[in-house]
Amino acid sequence: MLKVIPRKITMPIPELGSNSLVKNNPVLSHFFNALSTLFPIGEAFFIASVKPFINNIKDEVLRKSAIDFIEQEKNHSYVHTILNRGLEKYNMKVRYKNQEFRTKKALRFYSSEFNLALTAGMEHLTATIGYVIIRGNYLNNVHVQVADLFYWHSLEELEHKSVVFNLFQEVDGTQWKLNLGMIIGSFMTYITTLSRMVHFLHKDGLLFRFATFKEILNLHISQEGILRKCLPLTIDFFKPNFHPDQRDDFELIADMENKLKGIFIVKEA
Numbered sequence: 001m002l003k004v005i006p007r008k009i010t011m012p013i014p015e016l017g018s019n020s021l022v023k024n025n026p027v028l029s030h031f032f033n034a035l036s037t038l039f040p041i042g043e044a045f046f047i048a049s050v051k052p053f054i055n056n057i058k059d060e061v062l063r064k065s066a067i068d069f070i071e072q073e074k075n076h077s078y079v080h081t082i083l084n085r086g087l088e089k090y091n092m093k094v095r096y097k098n099q100e101f102r103t104k105k106a107l108r109f110y111s112s113e114f115n116l117a118l119t120a121g122m123e124h125l126t127a128t129i130g131y132v133i134i135r136g137n138y139l140n141n142v143h144v145q146v147a148d149l150f151y152w153h154s155l156e157e158l159e160h161k162s163v164v165f166n167l168f169q170e171v172d173g174t175q176w177k178l179n180l181g182m183i184i185g186s187f188m189t190y191i192t193t194l195s196r197m198v199h200f201l202h203k204d205g206l207l208f209r210f211a212t213f214k215e216i217l218n219l220h221i222s223q224e225g226i227l228r229k230c231l232p233l234t235i236d237f238f239k240p241n242f243h244p245d246q247r248d249d250f251e252l253i254a255d256m257e258n259k260l261k262g263i264f265i266v267k268e269a
């Protein structure tokens, strides 16, 4: 497990808000916009699922990592809430009706252990997206400040990728819960992201175009399509004896941290 280091953004945070986030690609632009609208609510769920276990974590290193995981997710949520303000100005539906209520209901509906399994699965998903974003060139033509924020978020997702997985192993460890959590979590994330992306494209009057349809397809099936790149890495989760740390991301993180120097301060331990 890597050391989890909360990094607080010090630069002014811009606002998202158009289909030209990625030059000449409204589909990819709204894919990132959709992800951004999903983060604050998702991260609130992740934090709430970890909190009930914090005080009883026996392993001191894991306990400290879980506390720092919460700190990182709080920072992500804050930054994306500001980024998302631009989307609201464009009359995009950012706060979906009853969203908070539904999250609270989900937390009560499942057991605390299963909520943790759901978070472990979704953390694998966010780490996978982060890994693909950092290694790809999807943000090459994006406004540098926005790109840096997505890179900062991605690097921290990689850094804390095994925290909730390890925590789940300590408190429960049941494989079927982990697998089911992953299936439900991935399905929900995929459907929500896609439906928001479609909503944004519709608002822009770009949905019913051949070029849009082609780009949505590209996202899924082309060699460089972000979703195609994520799929095999996501499925790794179901391999026997899988552990997120089986892929060493230390150098990738160090490299990105170096590139981003100056946009954040590190909170002293």
Ligand SMILES: [Fe+2]
Pocket (backbone or CB within 6 Å): 043, 072, 073, 076, 077, 126, 153, 157
């Ligand atoms: Fe996050």
Ligand SMILES: [Fe+2]
Pocket (backbone or CB within 6 Å): 073, 123, 126, 157, 160
């Ligand atoms: Fe995360």
